[in-house]
Amino acid sequence: MAKTSNIAIVSSPGYTHLVPIIEFSKRLINHHPNFHVTCIVPSFGPPPESSKAYLKTLPSNIHSILLPPINKDQLPQDVHPVFLIQLTTTLSLPSIHEVLESLCSKAPLTALVVDVFAFKALEFAKEFNALSYFYFPSSAMALSLLAHAPKLDEEVSGEFKDLSEPINFPGCVPIMGVDLPDPAQNRSSEIYEHFLERAKAIVTADGILINTFLEMEPGAVRALEEFGNGKFKLYPVGPITQKGSGNEVDESDECLRWLEKQPSNSVLYVSFGSGGTLSQHQINELAWGLELSGQRFLWVLRAPNSSASAAYLEAAKEDPLEFLPRGFLERTKEKGLVVASWAPQVQVLGHSSVGGFLSHCGWNSTLESVQEGVPLITWPLFAEQRMNAVMLSDGLKVALRPTFNDDGIVEKEEIAKVINSLMDAEIGQGIRERMRTLRDSAADALKDGSSTHTLSQLANHWESFNGI
Numbered sequence: 001m002a003k004t005s006n007i008a009i010v011s012s013p014g015y016t017h018l019v020p021i022i023e024f025s026k027r028l029i030n031h032h033p034n035f036h037v038t039c040i041v042p043s044f045g046p047p048p049e050s051s052k053a054y055l056k057t058l059p060s061n062i063h064s065i066l067l068p069p070i071n072k073d074q075l076p077q078d079v080h081p082v083f084l085i086q087l088t089t090t091l092s093l094p095s096i097h098e099v100l101e102s103l104c105s106k107a108p109l110t111a112l113v114v115d116v117f118a119f120k121a122l123e124f125a126k127e128f129n130a131l132s133y134f135y136f137p138s139s140a141m142a143l144s145l146l147a148h149a150p151k152l153d154e155e156v157s158g159e160f161k162d163l164s165e166p167i168n169f170p171g172c173v174p175i176m177g178v179d180l181p182d183p184a185q186n187r188s189s190e191i192y193e194h195f196l197e198r199a200k201a202i203v204t205a206d207g208i209l210i211n212t213f214l215e216m217e218p219g220a221v222r223a224l225e226e227f228g229n230g231k232f233k234l235y236p237v238g239p240i241t242q243k244g245s246g247n248e249v250d251e252s253d254e255c256l257r258w259l260e261k262q263p264s265n266s267v268l269y270v271s272f273g274s275g276g277t278l279s280q281h282q283i284n285e286l287a288w289g290l291e292l293s294g295q296r297f298l299w300v301l302r303a304p305n306s307s308a309s310a311a312y313l314e315a316a317k318e319d320p321l322e323f324l325p326r327g328f329l330e331r332t333k334e335k336g337l338v339v340a341s342w343a344p345q346v347q348v349l350g351h352s353s354v355g356g357f358l359s360h361c362g363w364n365s366t367l368e369s370v371q372e373g374v375p376l377i378t379w380p381l382f383a384e385q386r387m388n389a390v391m392l393s394d395g396l397k398v399a400l401r402p403t404f405n406d407d408g409i410v411e412k413e414e415i416a417k418v419i420n421s422l423m424d425a426e427i428g429q430g431i432r433e434r435m436r437t438l439r440d441s442a443a444d445a446l447k448d449g450s451s452t453h454t455l456s457q458l459a460n461h462w463e464s465f466n467g468i
């Protein structure tokens, strides 16, 4: 019988960091069944229903361990969500260590893979004689920023957002400082300090697994491989999403039933990820913009909040539909459907009635749209989403980017204009064609192309480390 290689994976809290790392584990054991994965999941509070339901669907050779929630009394007040995610994993270090100790008392550990926000757990790899890896759940462009951040920090004085020229990360589309992720927007802040700490930590691992694929970001991937030469090895294993992961589809779902009745490619899907929120003013403008466009839409609506990432770790309790402009639902009932807080996004994007996606450009949403060949309207809110938006619109040219006014609002006329351009058969044609080409290369990468080859290389390396 083949010897089993044991892999431990540490995710960070939040559904959208949990899913890709577990989907990676599923892909690993599907292709290489002699691996056993233990996924250690830090918790901010009681885990959300979506995470609990998801963890119940795992195959027998992936074992998940939900760690006890952290003691919130130890948290500072008014913390940025990014910092909260990192703090949760840091406060969970003793429990992570305990689980690893117990695992290693039964069988040797081949590799420890940690989400980038759980980077402090990587130090345990040495103690347990395991290889060490980061799982980077975003783009090669975002990783380029992290890789070059220490040098950028030395060379640039003042805030990046005040730079008059774009920054050129090797192999990436040029980006203005104002489009860098939140932690890089205020260099005297604590989240910037932690961002630099993560940047310095990534080069200490044996390798970095990244959820992108060579054909989507060839320049950035090759430049990172060169950069890593001798320091770390890069493994682009994506796109890893829930598409085709065998999770059941609920055919009775309201969104899917409604989509069945719409013409092919006619619906704009509107969603801001697992926790993105808009202000009341912006909800009104978006509603009026959708109405003005006259296009069909499926909108996943969340209650307003002045902080765009407010619902990321803890969902709001109010009924979001109450925050729509008066009479909106009645006036648009022939054209649109608004659902509260959640839709089965992977199935929605895969439905033939969907022809466009107005998205906050979270990396999972981006990859899901790419896998289904659905062109995008980019509406970044927080984290590295502005960077993803720049790559999609200026770099890959598979998206349109609306203009925000000086108050940070996209006005209804602009919304209607950009929606009509994307959905228009002629204007949107080039964008649609490029997105279809990207979809095909994503499918090839996962079938027997670059990402499958990379995964095999990694698995062989792990097996040989284990003496199989």
Ligand code: UDP
Pocket (backbone or CB within 6 Å): 016, 017, 019, 271, 272, 273, 274, 275, 276, 300, 341, 342, 343, 344, 345, 346, 361, 362, 363, 364, 365, 366, 368
């Ligand atoms: N998602 C979903 N239904 C929703 C909203 C989000 O299934 O109504 C899923 C989506 O398919 C994606 C994830 O949640 O896998 C969102 O991840 P992303 O990285 O795009 O954004 P984040 O939530 O991290 O901001």
